[in-house]
Amino acid sequence: MSEVKKIKKGLDIKLAGKAEKVLEKADRSETYAIKPSNFPGLTPKLKVKVDAEVKAGDSLFFDKYCPEINFASPVSGKVIAVNRGERRKILEVVIQADAEIQYQEFKKADPNVLSREEIKEELLKSGLWAFVRQRPYDVIAKPEDTPKAIFVSAFDTAPLAADIDFLLESEAAAFQAGLDALAKLTDGKLYLNTNPNLNQSKTFSGAKNVEIRQFTGVHPAGNVGVQIHHISPMNKGEVAWVIRPQEVVFIGRLFTKGIYDVSRKIALCGSEVKTPCYFETILGASVRNILKGKLKDDEKIRVISGNVLTGEQISEDGFLNFYDSQITVIPEGDKFEFLGWALPGLQKFSMSKTFFSWLTPNKEYRLDANLHGEHRAFVMTGEYDKVLPMDVLPQQLVKSIMIEDIDQMEQLGIYEVAPEDLALCEFVCTSKINVQDLVRKGIDLMIKEMS
Amino acid sequence: MKALRKFLDKKKPLFQKGGKFAKLQSSFEAFETFLFVPNITSHTGTHIKDAIDLKRTMSIVVMALIPALLFGIYNTGYQHFLSVGELANTDFLDICVYGLIKILPIIVVSYVVGLGIEFAFAQMRGHQVNEGFLVSGMLIPLIMPVEAPLWMVAVSTAFAVVIGKEVFGGTGMNIWNPALVARAFFFFAYPSKMSGESVWIAEKADSFSGATPLAHAANLVDVKGDAAVTLYQQHLSNVWDMFVGFIPGSIGETSTIAILIGAVILIATGIGSWKIIVSVFAGGYVMGMLFNLIGGNAYMELIPAWQHLIMGGFAFGAVFMATDPVSGAQTARGKYIYGFLIGFLAVLIRVLNAGFPEAMMLSILLMNTFAPLIDHYVVQGNIKRRLKRVKVSA
Numbered sequence: 001m002s003e004v005k006k007i008k009k010g011l012d013i014k015l016a017g018k019a020e021k022v023l024e025k026a027d028r029s030e031t032y033a034i035k036p037s038n039f040p041g042l043t044p045k046l047k048v049k050v051d052a053e054v055k056a057g058d059s060l061f062f063d064k065y066c067p068e069i070n071f072a073s074p075v076s077g078k079v080i081a082v083n084r085g086e087r088r089k090i091l092e093v094v095i096q097a098d099a100e101i102q103y104q105e106f107k108k109a110d111p112n113v114l115s116r117e118e119i120k121e122e123l124l125k126s127g128l129w130a131f132v133r134q135r136p137y138d139v140i141a142k143p144e145d146t147p148k149a150i151f152v153s154a155f156d157t158a159p160l161a162a163d164i165d166f167l168l169e170s171e172a173a174a175f176q177a178g179l180d181a182l183a184k185l186t187d188g189k190l191y192l193n194t195n196p197n198l199n200q201s202k203t204f205s206g207a208k209n210v211e212i213r214q215f216t217g218v219h220p221a222g223n224v225g226v227q228i229h230h231i232s233p234m235n236k237g238e239v240a241w242v243i244r245p246q247e248v249v250f251i252g253r254l255f256t257k258g259i260y261d262v263s264r265k266i267a268l269c270g271s272e273v274k275t276p277c278y279f280e281t282i283l284g285a286s287v288r289n290i291l292k293g294k295l296k297d298d299e300k301i302r303v304i305s306g307n308v309l310t311g312e313q314i315s316e317d318g319f320l321n322f323y324d325s326q327i328t329v330i331p332e333g334d335k336f337e338f339l340g341w342a343l344p345g346l347q348k349f350s351m352s353k354t355f356f357s358w359l360t361p362n363k364e365y366r367l368d369a370n371l372h373g374e375h376r377a378f379v380m381t382g383e384y385d386k387v388l389p390m391d392v393l394p395q396q397l398v399k400s401i402m403i404e405d406i407d408q409m410e411q412l413g414i415y416e417v418a419p420e421d422l423a424l425c426e427f428v429c430t431s432k433i434n435v436q437d438l439v440r441k442g443i444d445l446m447i448k449e450m451s
Numbered sequence: 452m453k454a455l456r457k458f459l460d461k462k463k464p465l466f467q468k469g470g471k472f473a474k475l476q477s478s479f480e481a482f483e484t485f486l487f488v489p490n491i492t493s494h495t496g497t498h499i500k501d502a503i504d505l506k507r508t509m510s511i512v513v514m515a516l517i518p519a520l521l522f523g524i525y526n527t528g529y530q531h532f533l534s535v536g537e538l539a540n541t542d543f544l545d546i547c548v549y550g551l552i553k554i555l556p557i558i559v560v561s562y563v564v565g566l567g568i569e570f571a572f573a574q575m576r577g578h579q580v581n582e583g584f585l586v587s588g589m590l591i592p593l594i595m596p597v598e599a600p601l602w603m604v605a606v607s608t609a610f611a612v613v614i615g616k617e618v619f620g621g622t623g624m625n626i627w628n629p630a631l632v633a634r635a636f637f638f639f640a641y642p643s644k645m646s647g648e649s650v651w652i653a654e655k656a657d658s659f660s661g662a663t664p665l666a667h668a669a670n671l672v673d674v675k676g677d678a679a680v681t682l683y684q685q686h687l688s689n690v691w692d693m694f695v696g697f698i699p700g701s702i703g704e705t706s707t708i709a710i711l712i713g714a715v716i717l718i719a720t721g722i723g724s725w726k727i728i729v730s731v732f733a734g735g736y737v738m739g740m741l742f743n744l745i746g747g748n749a750y751m752e753l754i755p756a757w758q759h760l761i762m763g764g765f766a767f768g769a770v771f772m773a774t775d776p777v778s779g780a781q782t783a784r785g786k787y788i789y790g791f792l793i794g795f796l797a798v799l800i801r802v803l804n805a806g807f808p809e810a811m812m813l814s815i816l817l818m819n820t821f822a823p824l825i826d827h828y829v830v831q832g833n834i835k836r837r838l839k840r841v842k843v844s845a
Contacts, residue, residue, distance in 0.1 A: 013499070159499075235841045308498045330499065333492060338452040340488030341506035348502035352721040354511050355502055369492040373504020374484060374579060377623030380508065381781040382724060393782060393833050396826075411834040428501045430508055431623075436496040 004196060005230055007217030009389040011351055011424050013159045015308065016364040019267035019276040019326075021166045027292070029285035031319075032075050033092040034060055038322040039130065040440060041139045041447060044071070044090050052079045057104035057126055057260030060093045068143055072127025074262045074284045076102035092319065095284075108258030111181035119181050123251065126260045130322070131247035135228060135240045137443050138418035147241040149188035149232060152179075154204045154245050155195040155215075157222035158307040162267035162325045164245050165201040166278065172203040174252030181251050182243065183209045193227045204245075220389065225421040229390045234415045246325055266320065268294065270308075270329035271366035272301045281320070287327055288317040300332040302369050309423035310436070333368025340372070348372075351386070351428045376431040384435075387424035392416060394425050398435055401442035406449050409442055419443075459483055477573040481580035509585040511722050515713035516589050516771065519703040522696050524550035526706065527597050530652040530699055534659035553597055553653045554702060560601050562588040564608045572617045583622030583629075583777075584612065590630035590771060593703025594764065594812075595637070596650040603641050607633040627819045628778045631812050638812070646808075651699035662686075663700050664693060665763040665801065665808040671750040672805055679749035687754070693761045704767040707760075714770040723774040726783065727790040731769035734794025735759050742802055750802050759798050768811035769794065778819040782829040789825050793818045 036044040043064040059070035075097040083092040106126050111119060120143055123129045134141040155164055168175055183190040192210040213231060220226050224242045246264055253261045262283040269276040272295055279290055304311035305321040308328050312321055345355030349365045384394035392413040400408035419436040426435035465471050466479035493500060528546030532538040565588045573580040591608055615632030616625040638645050648661040655661045667686035671679055692698055696706025717723025739756025746752045773793050780789035793814050800810030807813060
């Protein structure tokens, strides 16, 4: 076993409402949706019309510039709406689910005997390709590339993150089949990055066909981008692929069962949930039935698909995002606070020790979505460095993005970062700068310039 | 507080676009956000944010300055009564009241002039009023001589805010520390009011010497042998007074103890960079050591290296001026270099150039100028490491 890499820079934000490892039943969701906005940089082309009948695994839309990449329906049923926004941009393709899911049939085969091309073809056809993402740029991988390596992070250190051991309980066989398929896709190694303190299950320690690396430490230790940086940093011209363990299971199911089965466990967590726990659901599900009767209602709330750092706000009858394994519910906090900046602040969380809450380091906080201040120009320095465990100068990188200096962005490491890696920079920023938006903007600019 | 909030909500439309006082929007918002942390929530990116904001940050710095201010008030009274020979007959309270009467007007002038200009600029540009001057407005009085005429303080402050900050685009954009720009302007425009013996002690008795330790130390250059030792013994050997602060000097700079309390607050809260503070002291000490080793004149030989750190504005500059994040170096490695050179140059200028006994100000302004260059090389280092990696793997 290799040595353990300890990530020291970063910040664990202790929030109230961690999900108990209990699987609760919720009423089945009736509607499901796939949102093109979950895939940065994608231009979707619809393949189905309203009222069409689809099976689970049938393509709903595809990538205009790479038509092999399909985005499949998670369930069988009827397309009931294609919701569009400004300039007819597709926002959601909504499906009314059948009572019993009908699956489109795909080839059932042992990935170990299939060739690389056959595996790629199966993944593309079934819509599972959308789960394979690449660095640089944090977008869906290009099928024609051969990555230098594939990275899977087996743990999540984000606030209130789902326990991946628990998510993959009883999925060991499918997980291994998925790994076998992925290992075929690269000439390099398939890395499985585990955390000895969080990953106790045999699913990971017993995984074959992979190179296991160990990481411990504070968030963002679980971010695959940070792990890549410490294993084999991204240089210009290189491509690596990343995928999450839950999604490796989907790939495994395709080869073992021959179907597009994207049912998954999710964590319902956050301070505004009565009893935070796990639920069995299917990707893209409407969260209405999951949330029904589970929320405290003493205050205005915010429902987030994903975690509090990188997730997206959804409405109480919105849909689970494509890549997310958790729903977080926190107070909205859209209220004024009298002399809030001057109070001792025992209930406030800050990386700095400017609030007296630092006296209680193990307290779990109930944080809301208030900005706690106004947007300002950069004043403080060195804050970002404390929460980015990479040899990247985050503040200088963000400034180079602000002035859209392509050369400088490239030199300062835009290929190594994804917005999620700098999410903590955004959290700690005294000037409340939207770092993640800026990083995505920089990445979009790079894609445009480099193509 | 609900009543106050209601009142503000009612008046707010008047100050918004189309309202009667729309031109005063920035000012209204400055007061509103001072009273209430706004209800804005995050809509993109992270949903939760660190509770810190610029108001909190700046108020912590002002708090860290309070020990130096309080001591400055006491010392102003102390030096006055000492010079007129009444110290033994005056009680503590009278000393403080005297100091307060002297210093309060300077603080008021600094804040009124500075904030006035800040509000005017924010209004003109349609920006929000920035919190930066809350600190500058306190720093400026603390680095002025107590006998500074108020109109000169006003002119210096105005110069600092306009030329030192607003022409660059406001807080976060300036290249020099605004408070030091004010002092530098004062120093060069009205030199007679910021040097010599008469300006450091309020209403000093004529017979009493009001020279600062730095002025005495500068005299060491011209004397030799026993005379130098006598001079040292007479004026510079009471290091305890220097450390505690019972010496003439700018209002807030004399007490190293009070400044160190501020340093502890800044470092503990994480607002001030310990990297800069420590390396400024290290730089000063190293230069002092070099002078001790090389020798050459009495100043270099007789003043121990550590004594440089408690004389004049060295400690104050290290803790409150060099640490300004906007005008200082921004990279972690750059901060060490930047700090070290400030301390190093301050002692160098102080000893070699009798014309500028107060070298800390010049040294910090000089390094403010060079901070972007230092950062440039640190950033290039990072870029080179990245390029090297490509070559290794290729």
